[in-house]
Amino acid sequence: MKLRNFYLASAMAASALGLAVPAHAADVKQVQVLHWWTSGGEAAALATLKSYLAKEGYAWKDVPIAGGGGAAAMTTLKAMVAAGNPPTASQILGYYALDYAKAGKLNDLNVLATKEHWDKVIPKALQKFTTTNGKWDAIPINIHSVNWLWINKAVMDKIGGTEPKNFDEFIALLDKAKKAGVIPLALGGQPWQEGTMFDSVVMSTGGPAFYKKAFVDLDPTALKSATMKKAFDNLAKLRAYVDPNYAGRDWNLATAMVIKGDALVQVMGDWAKGEFTVAHKVAGKDFLCYRFPGTEGTVIYNTDMFAMFQVPADLRGAQLALADAVMSPAVQSAFNVIKGSVPARMDVPDTAFDMCGKKGIADVKKADAAGTFVGSMTQNYAQPPAIATAYTDVVTKFFHGEIKTSDAAVAELSKAIDAAK
Amino acid sequence: MSAVTPAAIMRAHPTRRSAWRSRIVIYGLLIFFAVLYLMPLVVMVMTSLKPMSEITGGNMFELPHHLTFAPWIKAWGTTCVGLTCAGIKGYFWNSIKMVVPAVFISTMLGSLNGYVLTKWRFAGHRLVFGLMLFACFIPYQSVLIPMAVILGKLGSIGMNMQDLTGYSLGFGNPTVNLVLVHVVYGLGFTTLFFRNYYEAFPTELIKAAQIDGAGFFQIFRRIMLPSSAPIFIVTVIYQFTNIWNDFLFGSTFAAGDNAPMTVALNNVVNTSTGVIEYNVNMAAAIIAAAPTLIVYVVAGRYFVRGLMAGAVKG
Amino acid sequence: MAFLEINALRKRFGAVEILKGIDLTLDKGGFLVLVGPSGCGKSTLLNTIAGLEAISSGTISVDGQEINDLHPSKRDIAMVFQSYALYPNMTVAENIAFGMEMRGVPKAERDKAVAEVAKTLQIVPLAGAPPQPAIRGPAPARRHGPRFGAPAARVSVR
Numbered sequence: 007m008k009l010r011n012f013y014l015a016s017a018m019a020a021s022a023l024g025l026a027v028p029a030h031a032a033d034v035k036q037v038q039v040l041h042w043w044t045s046g047g048e049a050a051a052l053a054t055l056k057s058y059l060a061k062e063g064y065a066w067k068d069v070p071i072a073g074g075g076g077a078a079a080m081t082t083l084k085a086m087v088a089a090g091n092p093p094t095a096s097q098i099l100g101y102y103a104l105d106y107a108k109a110g111k112l113n114d115l116n117v118l119a120t121k122e123h124w125d126k127v128i129p130k131a132l133q134k135f136t137t138t139n140g141k142w143d144a145i146p147i148n149i150h151s152v153n154w155l156w157i158n159k160a161v162m163d164k165i166g167g168t169e170p171k172n173f174d175e176f177i178a179l180l181d182k183a184k185k186a187g188v189i190p191l192a193l194g195g196q197p198w199q200e201g202t203m204f205d206s207v208v209m210s211t212g213g214p215a216f217y218k219k220a221f222v223d224l225d226p227t228a229l230k231s232a233t234m235k236k237a238f239d240n241l242a243k244l245r246a247y248v249d250p251n252y253a254g255r256d257w258n259l260a261t262a263m264v265i266k267g268d269a270l271v272q273v274m275g276d277w278a279k280g281e282f283t284v285a286h287k288v289a290g291k292d293f294l295c296y297r298f299p300g301t302e303g304t305v306i307y308n309t310d311m312f313a314m315f316q317v318p319a320d321l322r323g324a325q326l327a328l329a330d331a332v333m334s335p336a337v338q339s340a341f342n343v344i345k346g347s348v349p350a351r352m353d354v355p356d357t358a359f360d361m362c363g364k365k366g367i368a369d370v371k372k373a374d375a376a377g378t379f380v381g382s383m384t385q386n387y388a389q390p391p392a393i394a395t396a397y398t399d400v401v402t403k404f405f406h407g408e409i410k411t412s413d414a415a416v417a418e419l420s421k422a423i424d425a426a427k
Numbered sequence: 428m429s430a431v432t433p434a435a436i437m438r439a440h441p442t443r444r445s446a447w448r449s450r451i452v453i454y455g456l457l458i459f460f461a462v463l464y465l466m467p468l469v470v471m472v473m474t475s476l477k478p479m480s481e482i483t484g485g486n487m488f489e490l491p492h493h494l495t496f497a498p499w500i501k502a503w504g505t506t507c508v509g510l511t512c513a514g515i516k517g518y519f520w521n522s523i524k525m526v527v528p529a530v531f532i533s534t535m536l537g538s539l540n541g542y543v544l545t546k547w548r549f550a551g552h553r554l555v556f557g558l559m560l561f562a563c564f565i566p567y568q569s570v571l572i573p574m575a576v577i578l579g580k581l582g583s584i585g586m587n588m589q590d591l592t593g594y595s596l597g598f599g600n601p602t603v604n605l606v607l608v609h610v611v612y613g614l615g616f617t618t619l620f621f622r623n624y625y626e627a628f629p630t631e632l633i634k635a636a637q638i639d640g641a642g643f644f645q646i647f648r649r650i651m652l653p654s655s656a657p658i659f660i661v662t663v664i665y666q667f668t669n670i671w672n673d674f675l676f677g678s679t680f681a682a683g684d685n686a687p688m689t690v691a692l693n694n695v696v697n698t699s700t701g702v703i704e705y706n707v708n709m710a711a712a713i714i715a716a717a718p719t720l721i722v723y724v725v726a727g728r729y730f731v732r733g734l735m736a737g738a739v740k741g
Numbered sequence: 742m743a744f745l746e747i748n749a750l751r752k753r754f755g756a757v758e759i760l761k762g763i764d765l766t767l768d769k770g771g772f773l774v775l776v777g778p779s780g781c782g783k784s785t786l787l788n789t790i791a792g793l794e795a796i797s798s799g800t801i802s803v804d805g806q807e808i809n810d811l812h813p814s815k816r817d818i819a820m821v822f823q824s825y826a827l828y829p830n831m832t833v834a835e836n837i838a839f840g841m842e843m844r845g846v847p848k849a850e851r852d853k854a855v856a857e858v859a860k861t862l863q864i865v866p867l868a869g870a871p872p873q874p875a876i877r878g879p880a881p882a883r884r885h886g887p888r889f890g891a892p893a894a895r896v897s898v899r
Contacts, residue, residue, distance in 0.1 A: 040682065044509050044694040053510055069683040070509025071690065072697035078678055081571070085679040088572045089579030634793045635826040639840035640814030649839075653830035 036065040041097035042079045044072040047280040051345040092315035100135035101390040103144040103313045112143035127351045129374040144313040146350035152275040153206040153298040176299040180247040183270040190247035192269035194255035201384035201398035203273040210300030211237040214378040221388040229420045238412035279346035295362035304378040308385035396426035475709035498706035518691035529609040530666045537617020545625040562615030601685035624658040660729040744769035750799035819896035827872035834868040864890035
């Protein structure tokens, strides 16, 4: 009697844990995707991909791990790969994708890439991260650009401002706002936000050739040049226009200040547009999007990519279906309309996008053709994360006054980058 | 105790007035710190019962004007965790399914270890105990990838068994993996607790039981276990709290559908864009913390008693 | 022939020799008193006879049979410990019956034996009570109290 009860209990425990259910065959029509898009707008954007796949007959097994800009998710990814049990695909930063590709952990997508001519429609600069030795193993779903100004139109009209074309005009505009009693510049005092703004300041101060030389090539003379010093001086000028409570503020709270009209402008990547959209604000009517003054014609980008991992042969079909879905013009359009970014494919029509989205798409094409499409230092697309962190560290110390002069900042910057290399 | 003289009492309480004064100071301090420590919880509970309009527009410390349980219902049943919007309830049960066996197994093994290390000593028992203590000081992060590799191997054993017999017997199941990881990681602590407790347990009782003819497990079950309630409570509380609150192992080894509560809570709360639903977040956080709170409230007084029992005797 | 016979018994703990060759005989019905300062090996000797300590060399025989390697429970020996060693989680009656239970004596028989011995030792009112003092070790105040009946009863049911 006792023994029978024991067996019964164990059987129940086993079935409760799903141990007794044979679960091999059903997985073939399923993709497992690791990502850190758990918030409202991001999740909604990703859901467009999920529903596209559902129509194709593939189930979506969601593996979300939020937090730290993907830091926690990257730990999980590392463990899954080490266990020999990687997800079908994972959201990933460009340089991490390269690491996994070099370790031979990613799957070759050339079957699809050649058929669909991905090399023609994806900006050349991005292909550095998506291909290894001529093999496509990761795919970009979008392009974000960080050199944007987001302006409250009502405030702009009230102070009689016009689009600033260079850094001096920007300062003049900020002065106008200050005199009118609004906070000129909405900023969240976190290292990555200050770094993101400094990306634009450097581009504005030195131009695309200088930016590339300093941040992509890490040329020591450029890093120590007078131009870099001037960029720090310009950053210091902007400090006079933020409100006293900026330290530690989240970026979306800074965006909210612009939306509410408490502040005139925020320097932020195009994900800020998502906040305006959620608040039912219309581009051109309620808010304005300009390129950061002096950076018109250039795009400082970062991108969201999916790396495709080595999966068992029977899951290969589902993986290719996922890759095909990510790269389909329909998904690239629908996804990016919601996310605020622009399609990674340059041949996607801009009809569904608002005026900021249309400008973003046109800018990417122009910049790619002109060779002024460059990775964001802060967002880990100019250099690997270690160097990017060293960079934002110096920028934030300078902005918060821990590094006193621009001379010292220039010296600290090249020292920190050397140490991180 | 009965030998305390009236004079001694007099010395302890020289006058009624200063006694009163020290009472007021003591209670004042206690109340102050109680309020200080309770404040975050109070704010959490209040926020979870307010509609969003009152949170964004109002004061954090204000009582709710329109009491609402909607955030709780949403957190439990409909809030989005990643792309699936079915609330945190599934993850809550994931945690229960994982915590109960992990706590039970690690505690039982710990008490067996403690029993052997004190009452059935063998050559090198000190070394073994030392190594187990060492396990207490290994940081989570450093064992992560080796554990992943081992779990991967177990997973492929499970695959083979599945193909051969139709049953994986739990090998490779994420919940089983988490139980295993927590048992292994917790064993150092549970062994330490039980060893120190049993160290003070009279060895003559074991000898008497041997003469009475009881075997290894009979002595354990009939003599040791019934006298171990205090240390069991300490160990169970300790293990339950640690395992329930763990995020790193959960997110690393059981991401996705099998994720424990903490990972789901992280995904609900860790929002970088859009409107942050503070009331839903607070409700979810309270639900996530509730089991450990209940364990403390129910068994908390034994916790201190159990710790003291070990401390005084040992 | 003597009932208990010990020859050249030695017991070492590591490098320390506690029992340095004990020779001892005791007739059936005899009475042996070991006297000595603390730490001289009285308890160790008792433990080796009971089988709770393995011996280093020598022999121990009871009724002509060598019991050196027998398990304590197989030696048919009872022992009252210094601290009484009553199981704190059982009643006095359960304590008395535990050895019989372990030897597989049926419940009815055990109950009868416990009742008898409780009557003989005049501890009937205590049988259902827990043996509190056991776990604390010997305390002079209770050494000759009525509870001494419990350990005595336990050994007498063997």
